[in-house]
Amino acid sequence: MDITWIFGHILAIGIGISLGLLGGGGSILAVPILIYVMGLSAREAIAASLFIVGVVSLMGLIPHAKAGNVSLKLALTFAPAAMVGAYGGAKLAELPFISDTIQLVAFGLVMFLASILMIRKKRAAVPVQPASTSTPKSPSFGKTLLIPLEGILVGVITGFVGVGGGFAIIPALVLLGGTPMKEAIGTSLLIIALKSATAFWGYLGQVSLDWGIIISFTIAASLGTYGGAVLSHRIDASHLQKGFGYFVLAVSIFVLIQR
Secondary structure, rough: OOHHHHHHHHHHHHHHHHHHHOOOOOOHHHHHHHHHOOOHHHHHHHHHHHHHHHHHHHHHHHHHHHHEEEEEHHHHHHHHHHHHHHHHHHHOOOOOOHHHHHHHHHHHHHHHHHHHHHHHHHHHOOOOOOOOOOOOOOHHHHHHHHHHHHHHHHHHHHHHHHOHHHHHHHHOOOOOOOOOHHHHHHHHHHHHHHHHHHHHHHOOEEEEEOHHHHHHHHHHHHHHHHHHHHHHOOOOOOHHHHHHHHHHHHHHHHHHHOO
């Protein structure tokens, strides 16, 4: 066990903490850590991150489900299309002209976009359901149609670059699905877990998998998720989101420069 292995797993714990604290975003760091710290190839790192993100999302889902903050109806509207898109995105990576460089450039661009959304996002701009006995308004038919369409798009991104896509799923569930923020976060974790599983399935046979790193990273990130969930009761995550966005922006620039 060398210093690089230890450092990589400390960062994996950090990924879990950010997921538990911010409700997303941490998984976008898994791929660069697996590449630049643990020494995996781009495709190996993307496949590994899908397994890690899927399991960690399931771990994070448990407290949300217990609190009743998971909408199975909304998940079933978004998830099937996202799963098809995720599997298709993984198979797209199998095309002969798709190189590690192309995938990493695409990944860097997705990171860049996610960072801008995190930095510009205003918490107050997101509609929050008031604490009353009234039920949320049902989304219009047009918005209901847009949910699976966005599911396909986010799924393809997940399969191709290994990003969970919570930064895109949560706003879609709130703005298109008309669901409260807490329920959107819990539901997004279920969607991320499902589409990560199908994307990972799409990579089986494409790459050799280092199960030692995958399992140890999954355990470390899961422990971090629990820690982040505990901290979320003591820290206002909205104050951290913009700073985290700038960090993701810096990492995206690093990834793009390296290519």
